[in-house]
Amino acid sequence: MINGSDVALRGHENKPSSDGASALGTHGPAAKLKDANPSEIPPASGLGGRQNAVTISDILERRAKAGRLIAPTASYSDSDMFKGPQVGKPKSKSMEHHLSPESLSRHPCSLKQAARHLKTPGLISLGGGLPCAEYFPIDSITLKVPNPPHFSEAATASSGAEVRIGKYDVTDPTIQGTYDLSIALNYAQATGSAQLSRFVTEHTELVHNPPYSDWRSCLTVGSTGALEQTLRMLCDGPERKDCMLTEEYSFATALETAGPLGIKVVGIKMDEQGLLPEAMDELLTNWKPEERGGAEEAGNPTGATQGLERRRALYEVARKHDVFVIEDEPYYYIQMPLEMTTGSAKEEETVESFIASLIPSLLSMDVDGRVLRMDSFSKVVVPGSRVGWVTASEDIIERFIRHAEVCNQGPSGISQVILYKLLDEQWGHEGYFKWLMNLRGEYTKRRDTMVAAVEKFLPKEVVSWSVPVSGMFYWLKVDHTQHPGIQAGKPILEVEEEIFNSCIAKGVLVARGSWFRAEQDTEPNELFFRATFAAATAENMTEAIRRFGDAVRESFKL
Template identity: 40%
Template structure:
């Protein structure tokens, strides 16, 4: 099935116009989508939902001119882009590993070599190093558009993909498109702390939705919207969620759960910001069946995205290379309706503009020239297997070193995190009344004490209170641990040190 789809992509490329070779050419993913696809509905328009700020954002007239004129021998006397002949770099030489071997130490002589030089026919380094169009270079944009259609195939006509400078930047722009200061944004009950900070910096309020083992609970989302008090401001209509391998809890929304939430989005006219950096890390269950070794099986194991459920253009999906290639590329891609993507480009033009030229060269040469679509998916499948092994090491260390009478965890099947809850009932059944403090204050005290002891032991973990919109909603003591950062042979030692911190706390009779 995968190879059949890739063959369609190759046929589409062969029948399309060649990529432009001018500096900062206008590029749109509509140029690279499959043709002759079945009829699909058009996206809903969001004029009434755009923020005051975004309604005033328009495309620069200089950039707009590049869309209008398409002379085969255009001479530019209008835009002050520096001449590439004065750039001091003549070429780039890069080596990468084979897509089937994540983490392998390949000697330079046996690695896959990639190059980019000034004046080359494929991707002129002089063009890559100049100002670029905010949707991204045609080379990389074409590939990522194809990849998006291959895996998600949005079920409406006018969707587009553009490049971003990573999800943090994309999230900040998305908030600006849809929210005004003082608005409330709906979020997972526990949320990545960077998202909370970004919302607060724009004067936004974060409202957490209760979660279970599958993430956001639809009934709580519906209840909060049905009972919204208008005295708190206008009713929230932006839902920000990390649906797969959620950060920090590592929960994954199942297919039926996502359908329920999308139906609520239709009911309440919500716009969904789908931040999905852990989508590709499919690790499966602990100590059971082996992970997929077949590419078609791997693709079947991927969650159904909100983008692939979206029939009305109410989802902006954010992807990134940070977890699957390298964070330092500062390169990602977002997909949504043409109207929303147009606003996204407007903000990029007056902000980050686009990912750096060298980053786009590196990504294109690796993904398209060396690996291709099949190779990239093989890389993702094998990367999942690598993280599965790391996860299993950390889980085994939990079983070995943590006091199971106090520590409760569920083995994650997606993502990079292990979420550990502490059962305090066995140590102090009356904790809610201790010292006359509120429960959340006592939880903070215990959390801080264990965190400090862990640091003294030489291990860093993350407090649950860092990830909650309102710390007064803290209902238990929990910690987030990751198996992604430390060297694999240090995971057991790290968990031993954390276990000692937990044991020493409860050992003092608290």
């Protein structure tokens, strides 16, 4: 899987003994996996290996025919309203047997359902408690944003666009807006606003274009909240003894989300591309529900990126064992070239070539509807927006919405209207992709700064690494077998703590690898540290790596 991505796969303990798990990856030939049917999986052809690619021109033509979007306060919306024709695509398979009793017991929210009647002409509402917009104490919000492709802070300051969001832009005949503060500041449907839902649905179609017809997208409060919600939908913790399968080293927050829900985490062996499907297949084939229960997954912090063939092999394992997959890729667009670079996005690179360069997602090859994909604006626009979206089959998204209606009621209206004005009205799909292209270039330069620093300052006789090709992190393996403490019988965790404390004393914070271990209740047999190149300046990043190198040398007495 892609760096920092989560993938959850699950099956039930009342299934055959191979069911009840989840995972990610494999580089081995799909032919070894007996019961998979690779002929049904879309071939790697077309734009980015995706079938029947949808283009931005298609989206613009569709919008022109549809006319101005009218979606007043608390409007009901559905991805089906904004998708293109799904000609020739099959419907998804039922995944109801993967749902937890909690999820199956949920009913639609009565007040949310009643809001659908607000669009009735002449209706006077005395129903839901929607406050009067007259009493919202914000008349307007003004933003200054970049004009693509000039995204630098200096360019934005000198020539950025002024974007104003008024309270009554939609009803003002001189503006005829699509989304304003009278709508954004009020209650809304748990699916999120129709305005931003349209954008993410179109974006999903442009990038992933799921190969079954009844897919849907739904806005979320970000991927962490969406993961907790999804785990509760799919797992029943102690009662059903469900597990979450993941890479041996996974996203710490995902592990911390699963723990209190009573979900046991099982780690799957991995290599430089992430999780190994042969290992996952073997585990599931020999799975004993009475000993280990059912299953699910979280993400990898190592900077590894799964290639197309490995993803296809993983998906085939999931089909073979009837495993449900949660695909969470917050760093999907930060897929960097392996070679060192000196610039940002190439001048000759186009939006089409950028999309084509992205490794196809599991969602883009999901012919069953067994993948729930999580996307987010956090890592690529602003983390504080707390807005993302999930995409899955209609039945799964319907259950997700039922949960959201009584949980978070959807993301912040202020965040949604700001993102809509920036991404849809100001940039459009082409401008947003240009932003992502620029972002990939900028993080590639940061990655290259850290490449140079680790090459210069880390003791190669005990520290090894692979150059990250995705995400924002460097995963550093320390050869603990050469440590004098280990040779004298000291546990790996004590050596890790010693190096970590030395780093703090020297003025550098790195993450301990043990924080990301899937199976926290077992002793580690390897030693890792993680360093991010996301935020520090080039000078500080270089100095931090030098300090880390000094801490390692001191601990190993080099």
